[in-house]
Amino acid sequence: MPTARRIAHEFLERQGLTTIFGNPGSNELPFLAELPGSFRYVLGLHEGVVVGMADGYAQATGRPVLVNLHAAAGSGNAMGALTNAVSSRSPLVLTAGQQVRSAIGLEAMLANVDATTLMRPLVGWSGEPSCAADVPRSLAQAVFEAGLQRRPTYLSVPYDDWSAELDANAAVTLDRSVQRGLVPDEQQLAAVTDALGTARNPVLVLGADLDTAGLFDRAVALAEHLDLPVWVAPSPHRLPFPNRHRLFRGVLPAGIEPVSSALTGHDLVLVLGAPVFRYHQHVPGPYLPAGTRLIQVTDDAGAAARAPMGEALVADPAPVLEALRTRLPARPGAADGPRFLANPEPATADGALHPEQVFAALRETQAADTCYVVESTSTNAAWWRQMDLRRAGSYFFPAAGGLGFGMPAAVGMAMGLPDRPVVAVIGDGSANYGITALWTAAQYRVPVTFVILRNGTYGALRWFGQVLGTPDVPGTEIPGLDFVPIAEGYGVPATTVTGAEDLRAQLKTASAGPRLIQVDTAATSPE
Template structure:
């Protein structure tokens, strides 16, 4: 008879989950014993970094990823990063060790008394096997739930279960397959096409799910055929449309009244692959302009159900886009026909303006570079200077949780071999995931970290003005030397102050990780 461990390893190998991101504790060692040589274990020094790396890897590959966490304390350390993975719809399979079954009720050290509750309501499913014989089935459910829901799942396993010998019924899990189909019917497609044809001034609002589903180019084809202006939904964590395309109007602001104002003049808003909407700043107002209707197309049933306005079609956006392309005739677009040029970057007196840094990245890095951005105070400067025309070019912490950027850049680079990856990280954000540098060094990950150092929490300073709280403490973070920190973790680091020096460093090829620290002027998100 095979052990629960052996069956679990074989199931994971058959499903392709052979890259494990983890930070193990004692409870996890029995699962990791006898790990086949075909598996790769990527060690992180903090559980939040581990989940951030796995999140980046999952978004890069589009595949579920196994994460190995430690009991309650380690899982708790990971929860901040899990919020980003939830909103990015990353299919992470989070596993955690549990005390031996006889010690759980005693609240022994490293026991988790109610393990399935710990990650709720963040994860889409969580569980603990009812007995050792249920381990393979429970693991399979965790994987299938993550795939079907496109949301992290959580499985706690008592560590004495892994050595249990199981009967032949347990091996039935090995051949299981669970697939999903979600195509709209003919009546729904006709109604949607009719609504677009009859609208006097329709507009497209595209979401991150389109880029995740590989629909970047098809989104461009739809906008161009219908000649429709395109906005990106508020608070995007991926870019579903080229940001200098002549039909691109920008990223919608993240306030209710501000969204309504931006969409003024349109009578139909077609939202593809996005919630309606991810608001942030409290800007009261109408949800939509007077007389406007909204239709949302998403495969996320929860996002459709919680929307406060409009109609929703719960369906895979891919067949919807293809149907609209087939049914609706081409119509000319108004306005410019060429990609918009980038403006001259703003300058500053005492340090580089972030626009100068982004212009240098744009001019020196390959066109298909994947940028992982976690510098919230420089959003406006970023969109003014960047020219992103390829799928998978932009990633941002989906829930706004700091600590995503550096680990995710490592995970992205591991999941996208051969594609350049650059992490653009603020000095405040960098400290939340700084130990990702060690993993990048140990695994020789070819990733560039550009640290924008302005010595303060820039986004908080902006919010202090928005909220009328200018006198709060804890805004400044002077005295940080990221080049010394990087070198301590084994990553070459260099500090630059001038634009020519920055461009020269960015043009330098590197086979492994590197860090470039650049002092920048304080700016605001908008």
């Protein structure tokens, strides 16, 4: 009779989960034994980096991905990175080893006494099989729940279960499939179409979920067909619309009153593929301008339920985009003027490069289809001013704001999208949280360009100190960091550049594997 391990491996293979990101402990070894040759195991040196790589890989491929963690301690190490994966709605399937069943109640070393509650409330589903015979079904549920909810799941498995021989009922799991459909009905489509068609001055607010679902080009087509101004929803972790397009108005600020001010004058706000809204700094005020109607279309039922205002339709945004474009006539003036705006001259600074100079160099030297993984929060304003991103899947940011996403996610992104160049733009403060991703990049020859912006500060914190009226707090300075020897120690070629021309020359140099470029930059604020 087949073992639970054999059935699990075959199930994962049939589901396409053959790339495993992991950092194993002793409890995980029985699952990894006899791994078929079709599987690829990607080792990370810290569990937070492992989850960050898997998050990038899942966002790149759009498919669930398997993560193998150690029991309580290893799973705990991964939880910071998991917050980003939850907010980006990445379908990660987290598996963790558990002590043998007879030792859990004794609280033996490496036992996870209450394993199913450890990752809650972060994960969408958490479980531990009731017996060895339940392992295949439980694993299948973890995979299906991750795909259906588009949220990480967690499964703890006692390691003596893997070698248990199971009867024919366990193998029935191998033939299962689960699909999801949220197609709006005719009445719902007509209501949204009528609202937009009769609005006096409507505006679109687009969210990261559109890019996740492959709807970037359809969103552009709708905006151009109706000649509608476009905002991107606050705190985007992906970009759903070209940021130099003539209809692009910017990223909405992440405060209640500033959002309301930005939307003033519009009688209808149509939000597609985004929560309403992901605020950050607390700036109270009215949620919406007086007389403004808001309609949200999202396939995230939780986001619809928790919104404080407006009407919501829980549905796949794709048929809504298509219905609006085909049922409403084109608005006059839709083809007037240049489609994309000219790029501005970058700002300069004394003694170091201004971040705008760095981003202008990236824009001028990198391929148009480059994927940028960005984790430099203090340079947001400079980024959006200088970059020219016109393709789907061009921008990725830590969705929950948790540091340590950027470097690992870039490695996972490059593994998931081998035909597109990947550049990680990382602040020197952020880099330390995921630095061991360099080792994985070197060992697996992952072609990522890491650009480290070194200004010796936690720039976003210094800015927030001004916002909160606390400019004198400690812990915002980080002098003395040099990432060149650190990268070389992990096996990644690295160099420091000081001038704009030197930076351009380095960026133009081809590299078959990973490389790191350290750039000294002036301190700036997110706004």
